[in-house]
Amino acid sequence: MKKRNKKKINKLFQNRQTQQKLIGNFYDICQDFLPRNAENNFQNLNADQSFALAVISKANANHVVTRQAILNLLCHIGENISPLINEFIINKNSLSFTESLSFLQNLNFSNHIHPYLVIIKGFIESASSIAAIESYFNCFMGKSTKYDNSIPRLNVKNLHPEIINNFYEITHRILSIKKPNKLKEFTFFIYKIVKDNASQSILFFMNYFTQDKSNQISFAHLFLTAKNYSITDYSQSLAYNTCFAAIDLERFEEANYWLKKINNSEKYTEIENYLLNKKQEIEEISQHPLNPVNSSPLSLENISTIDLIFLCIYLDSCGDNWGLKSLHTHGQYTFPYYKTTLEILKSLAIKKLIKIPISSFTNYSLRDLNQIDKIIEYENFHLNIQDVPDSKILALKILLDEISNRIDKAESCYEIWKKIVLDYFFSALEYHLNNLRNSWAKDFELNEKIISDLSLLNLSAKILSYIAKNSTTFAAGLHAKGNTFGNQYTCNLLFKSINYHLEWIKDGNFIDKSRSRGKQPIFSSENILKIIANISLEDIYNTNPNIDLIYTNISKNE
Incomplete structure (x- = not known):
């Protein structure tokens, strides 16, 4: 130039x-x-x-x-x-x-x-x-x-707040259409500069974008006295958004204050329903079986012997210097069958022998709390018994001493032995079915009659594990040869095979080809049974549950 x-x-x-x-x-x-x-x-x-x-x-x-x-x-x-x-x-x-x-x-x-x-x-x-x-x-x-x-x-800081507010007013709609994420960044930047001089539009979008619901409510109140530069009325949308924030914070008076400002009947009804559902949700959470607020410490003498033994089992497998670690990380060797491990811990939690930390419970939504099995599996637990420390070593000593003084300890050990035996059957059946990788194997489910029959026969874990393996092999072999007609037919064959084995046992025609206990994991349930009833690991697996043996062993210890 x-x-x-x-x-x-x-x-x-x-x-x-x-x-x-x-x-x-x-x-x-x-x-x-x-x-x-x-x-x-x-x-x-x-x-x-x-x-x-x-x-x-x-x-x-x-x-x-x-x-x-x-x-x-x-x-x-x-x-x-x-x-x-x-x-x-x-x-x-x-x-x-x-x-x-x-x-x-x-x-x-x-x-x-x-x-x-x-x-x-x-x-x-x-x-x-x-x-x-x-x-x-x-x-x-x-x-x-x-x-x-x-x-x-x-240098925006040198501009008068009036100019900044007007600039925001004419430009923010461009971003709201073209680049909403940039609008959030732009809004936070502007507010940081103008602060107390922020316009209604800026405060509305601060209310909209902020993640902190308490701050949402604060921005809404500032909006009411702020200068309006806009031809757009944001007050209805602001009231609508703030109602939800207040309800989520359980500030129901605050929610009602903003609800009165909403003119749209459909939105009014929507928020009323949300408010009602929130109150119902709070009531359900307060009455939830795992709510630690409702879990006053139990007296040791009021807890059944079998539940005390169960608690010792979990202390053995998951115990720590602080309560119980999660089953997901430490519960693999509690009972032979993992579903039993979950069910019994859930029972102890519902009976209030253990409880989850309040800080953990408050982080769960009602939807999460309805998935109670998942909480049981992944959550840590405190012991909830008077005068029993929340520590593995100290708690085990106190509980085992208490169990040794119970008159029904033999009967309780007998019930746990039978449960361990059945668990070996369930675990073996699940293992062999999973190895097949066939669709019929995934469809198979035991019925209550077979479970009842297995329990009544009072068989050893050794024999039940053999029945599970042999019956599955029989059904899988016929299926592989094409001698079955669909998944249900093969599942029925497996039912029949299990029943045949049980009938042979009843009739005395069963040929025992089962193997005695070898080198296999020792489950905490077996270890605690060994400590209390002085039953060897070999007997727990190889012999039928026998209460007379338990009586004899306990009397020797006494």
Whole structure:
């Protein structure tokens, strides 16, 4: 650019002011107006220079300078409308524009919005992509990856709050449509600057975007006394959002306060129903069987002997210096069958012998609490018995001493032995079915009659494990040879095979090919039974549950 005579430029502009008419291509007019080498290298741009520079840069696709220059207009709001911009507003319909500048002709200056803000908004909306639109907001917030140091960088902190509020008002809707996530960032940035001077629009979106529900309510109350710059009424949406926040925090008086402000009958009914459901949910949670608030410590003498033995089993497998660790990480070797491990711990929790920490319970939603088996499996538990420490070593000593003084300890041990034996059958059956990887094996479920028959026969774990394996092998073999007719037929064959084995045992025709206990894991249930009833691990697995043996062993210890 070659230097132009400053007096000549001023005279040219004065002539235009007199004529009140701009004619021709607006890009050329801006080229004529803007000094090619302004003093201070454009570091003190006035409004007209900022506008002209933005126009030229826009036409030449110099986006960095375009953004900086046009946003610089914000610094001049409050001054009189500058001459070039004033003439542009009056005469824009008489001007011609290149394609990249054609948006200028469509700018609407007839409303109450400051002309500089209208121009800035036009530049932003004319950006060729969402990313380009986002770049204007990054530039405004001082977060652009690139700036041109030859022209001023906008310092938003130097702007009057009124200007910032108005800028937010005219631009935030662009982001709400094009880039909602950027609107959140933009809103938080603006609020941090204007704070107590924030407009209703800013406070509405702070209420909308903040994750802290208490803060949502605080922003809602600030909204009520804030200045409104918007033609949009956000009060109904604000009340609607705040109702939900208050209900979620169980601040029901607060929720009712905002509910009264809602005029839409459908939304009113929706929130009323949500409020009612929340109160019902609170009641259900308060009465939940695992709620530790309802779990006063139990007296040791009021706990059944079998439950005390069960608790010792879990202390042996999952006990720690602090209560019980989760079954998921430490419960694999509690009972031979994992489902039994889950069921008995659930029983102890429901009976209040153990409880989950209050901090854990309060983090569960009602939906989570309804999945009680999952909580039982993954949660840690405290012991909940008077004068029994929440520690494995100390608690085991006290509980085993108490059990040794119980008159029904033999009967309780006998019941647990029978449970262990059945568990070996269930575990063996599950293991062999899982190894088949056939669809019929996945469909198979034991019925209650077979379970009852197995229990009544009082067989050893050794024999039951053999029956599970042999019956599964028989059914799988026929299925593999094509001698079955569908999954249900094969499942029925497995039922029949199990029943055949049981009938042979009853009739004395069973040929025992089972194997005695080998090198296999020792389950905590077996270990505690060994400690209390002095039954060897081999006897627990190889022999039928025998209460007389238990009586004999206990009497020897006494």
